[in-house]
Amino acid sequence: MLGPTALWDLFVTGIFRGGMYALMAVGLSLVFGVMNIPHFAHGEFYMLGAYTAYFAFAVFHFPAFMAILSAASMGLLAGVLVEKLVFYPLRRRHPEEWVLNTFLVTVGLSFVMQNAALAVWGGQYRGITQYWQGAIQLGSGMHISLDRAISFIVAIFCIAVLWWFLDFTRTGKAIRAVAQDETGALLVGIDLDQIHTITFGLSSLMAAIAGASLLSLNPAYPSVGLAPLYKSWYVVVLVGLGNMAGAIPGGFLVGLLETFSYYAFGSGWQDVISLSILILILLLKPAGLFGNRGISLSKA
Amino acid sequence: MLKAGPLLTVTQLESGYNHLQILWDVSLKVLKGEMVALLGRNGAGKTTTLRTIAGLLKPKAGQIDFMDHRIDGLPAHEISRMRISFVPENLHLFPAMSVMENLLLGAYGIRDPGRTKGSLAFVCDTFPALARRRKQLAGSLSGGERRMLALGRGLMSQPELLLVDEPSLGLAPKMATTVFDTLSKLKLAGLTILLVEQNVHTTLQISDRSYVLEQGRIVMEGRSKELMKDDHVCKTYLGSGDD
Numbered sequence: 001m002l003g004p005t006a007l008w009d010l011f012v013t014g015i016f017r018g019g020m021y022a023l024m025a026v027g028l029s030l031v032f033g034v035m036n037i038p039h040f041a042h043g044e045f046y047m048l049g050a051y052t053a054y055f056a057f058a059v060f061h062f063p064a065f066m067a068i069l070s071a072a073s074m075g076l077l078a079g080v081l082v083e084k085l086v087f088y089p090l091r092r093r094h095p096e097e098w099v100l101n102t103f104l105v106t107v108g109l110s111f112v113m114q115n116a117a118l119a120v121w122g123g124q125y126r127g128i129t130q131y132w133q134g135a136i137q138l139g140s141g142m143h144i145s146l147d148r149a150i151s152f153i154v155a156i157f158c159i160a161v162l163w164w165f166l167d168f169t170r171t172g173k174a175i176r177a178v179a180q181d182e183t184g185a186l187l188v189g190i191d192l193d194q195i196h197t198i199t200f201g202l203s204s205l206m207a208a209i210a211g212a213s214l215l216s217l218n219p220a221y222p223s224v225g226l227a228p229l230y231k232s233w234y235v236v237v238l239v240g241l242g243n244m245a246g247a248i249p250g251g252f253l254v255g256l257l258e259t260f261s262y263y264a265f266g267s268g269w270q271d272v273i274s275l276s277i278l279i280l281i282l283l284l285k286p287a288g289l290f291g292n293r294g295i296s297l298s299k300a
Numbered sequence: 301m302l303k304a305g306p307l308l309t310v311t312q313l314e315s316g317y318n319h320l321q322i323l324w325d326v327s328l329k330v331l332k333g334e335m336v337a338l339l340g341r342n343g344a345g346k347t348t349t350l351r352t353i354a355g356l357l358k359p360k361a362g363q364i365d366f367m368d369h370r371i372d373g374l375p376a377h378e379i380s381r382m383r384i385s386f387v388p389e390n391l392h393l394f395p396a397m398s399v400m401e402n403l404l405l406g407a408y409g410i411r412d413p414g415r416t417k418g419s420l421a422f423v424c425d426t427f428p429a430l431a432r433r434r435k436q437l438a439g440s441l442s443g444g445e446r447r448m449l450a451l452g453r454g455l456m457s458q459p460e461l462l463l464v465d466e467p468s469l470g471l472a473p474k475m476a477t478t479v480f481d482t483l484s485k486l487k488l489a490g491l492t493i494l495l496v497e498q499n500v501h502t503t504l505q506i507s508d509r510s511y512v513l514e515q516g517r518i519v520m521e522g523r524s525k526e527l528m529k530d531d532h533v534c535k536t537y538l539g540s541g542d543d
């Protein structure tokens with residue numbers, strides 16, 4: 001049986017992983033909802049964030065927050081560039097078969113980015129032990145390492161800021177408008193190209209922050225983004241494609257599920273359990289756990 | 301009445317969908333302050349004409365001038381910002397946003413909060429039902445209310461020219477009357493309107509001039525009062541029990 005301390009540890013691990021899955025999944029959901037792109041290169045922006053934070057922190061000795069901030073900027077920059085150089089021209093020239101084509105393009109992009117990383121930085125792991133030393137004591141032997149607590153807070157903070165941005169700013173509202181009705185958005189004067197660039201940039205920024213925050217757990221290496229990519233797709237399919245609000249509880253659910261099944265059945269089984277549950281849910285509720293409600297953030 | 305140059309001039313417009321040409325030769329003018337109707341049977345190309353003027357379709361040939369600008373080929377969002385509002389037949393509202401959010405997005409191109417406030421006051425005044433339901437989601441409104449909201453959203457940008465496609469479609473007769481009354485009031489308030497309608501009888505009564513579109517070509521034009529007495533118009537458009 002599990003003692004309270006072991007249970008607490010599992011719970012904390014699950015919740016912390018969940019925060020990062022949520023951060024990744026929200027970006028995927030945003031890109032799918034606004035741009036109709038099934039994004040399979042999302043993990044490479046995570047990878048880019050991990051590398052940037054590694055070099056900033058371990059090589060250039062930036063303070064931890066600056067390292068995460070550098071990763072965020074790099075993610076934003078790379079996202080904007082990729083949108084302008086890849087998706088914008090594709091939308092101009094071949095808007096037909098968009099979903100299938102962009103799926104193939106993102107798979108190709110993932111391959112290219114991974115190999116570029118391999119060529120530039122090599123295959124070795126580049127990790128750090130921690131950004132912040134110490135732990136928060138919660139009495140009776142329960143504690144949380146400061147490093148994990150802060151990266152969790154970073155994830156929650158990013159999601160909250162994104163929510164605020166989408167709900168209250170002019171550009172955020174325009175992003176939601178494009179997700180709900182592209183023609184309607186054009187008719188009120190919204191520049192779709194601009195919104196697509198901002199959306200892809202934001203989503204990449206969040207993936208890079210996830211990669212940077214988890215650097216002490218997952219060192220940077222060329223294919224480090226694959227696992228987070230699959231996990232976030234798992235979350236997105238679980239809660240319903242394009243349902244951005246659902247991606248948050250979904251992320252935590254998957255984080256907890258994974259941690260507990262890992263504990264209960266041992267490594268190797270966690271994916272089997274996760275996938276079985278996914279299949280079961282899709283059989284019972286084909287639209288996902290919460291259905292597809294678009295990226296509606298309204299309270300009603 | 302003030303003699304003014306045309307606000308909108310469409311010259312020998314050709315347009316359609318991919319390789320399917322729908323409009324062959326459409327020329328029309330709308331003067332400032334006028335309400336002009338575009339009549340024609342289902343499939344004649346009325347919607348295609350409005351979509352092309354609004355920039356949702358790229359013209360294949362011809363020219364569109366608005367005020368002093370040539371606008372054919374401009375993207376839709378730029379045309380919208382030049383203060384042409386298109387209220388399409390299928391509305392294209394933002395269903396998961398509130399009535400208020402939909403209206404405020406209508407003023408997306410206006411960056412001046414003072415002017416946006418003025419627009420909002422005007423729209424709430426014109427459509428009191430919208431003001432009462434401002435917190436409700438657009439997707440949960442009735443058909444009539446959704447049409448009001450689309451019109452209201454179109455007015456939020458304080459347009460010079462309003463393009464309206466089938467505003468009475470699917471509405472109960474009473475609701476349709478309200479819509480026509482509203483359009484007449486807007487015209488009285490100085491708005492220029494290009495209107496497409498199935499309800500030819502009412503349209504000829506409230507509009508100043510009309511064009512008749514058949515198979516992608518303008519086949520007739522004139523003052524609406526005179527068209528009402530025209531043989532061809534009577535037989536083709538007024539005879540078949542249009543209330």
Ligand SMILES: Nc1ncnc2c1ncn2[C@@H]1O[C@H](COP(=O)(O)OP(=O)(O)O)[C@@H](O)[C@H]1O
Pocket residue numbers: 317320322340341342343344345346347348349
């Ligand atoms: N998206 C489309 N793709 C191809 N053809 C279309 C499309 N929309 C309309 N059409 C065709 O264009 C013609 C004119 O349509 P439309 O402009 O909607 O007519 P109206 O508004 O006068 O009823 C019709 O024959 C219709 O079938």
Ligand SMILES: [Mg+2]
Pocket residue numbers: 346347348389465466
């Ligand atoms: Mg039509």
